[in-house]
Amino acid sequence: MFFSWSEVYTSMDADEFYALCNFLENEGLKIKTKTIDNLRNRILTESLLGTQDRPVMYFGNDRTNRKEYRILVKNDDEDKAYIAINKFKRMRRE
Numbered sequence: 001m002f003f004s005w006s007e008v009y010t011s012m013d014a015d016e017f018y019a020l021c022n023f024l025e026n027e028g029l030k031i032k033t034k035t036i037d038n039l040r041n042r043i044l045t046e047s048l049l050g051t052q053d054r055p056v057m058y059f060g061n062d063r064t065n066r067k068e069y070r071i072l073v074k075n076d077d078e079d080k081a082y083i084a085i086n087k088f089k090r091m092r093r094e
Contacts (some may be wrong), residue, residue: 001010001050003015003030003071003075004074005072005074005075005077006026006072006074007070007072007074008020008072008073008081008082008085009070009071009072009081009085010042010067010068010069010070010071011068012067012068012069013069014067014069016092017033017069017071019092020039020085020088021033021070021071023084023088024071024073024081024084024085024088027079027080027084029077030073030074030077031071031072031073031081031082032072033069033070033071034069034070034072035068035069035070036068036070037048037066037067037068038068048056049077069091
């Protein structure tokens with residue numbers, strides 16, 4: 001099957017992302033991760049288009065928090081992953 005993995009979690013918090021990855025693996029789930037650097041993508045686009053001006057959205061934004069972290073699991077494990085993620089969130093609140 002071509003799309004055999006589903007995205008189950010997205011975060012901008014690296015600490016939470018890595019903690020959740022470890023938790024899911026300890027729960028017996030096989031995961032894949034994807035990291036997207038949104039600022040780098042914008043700078044590449046600006047350099048290709050020849051614009052040097054920064055968009056208005058950059059002003060006042062914390063540019064240190066620019067990466068997007070994603071967790072994917074096999075389609076068959078999607079329900080188990082959501083249950084484990086909720087369990088992880090409850091444990092972190094306590």
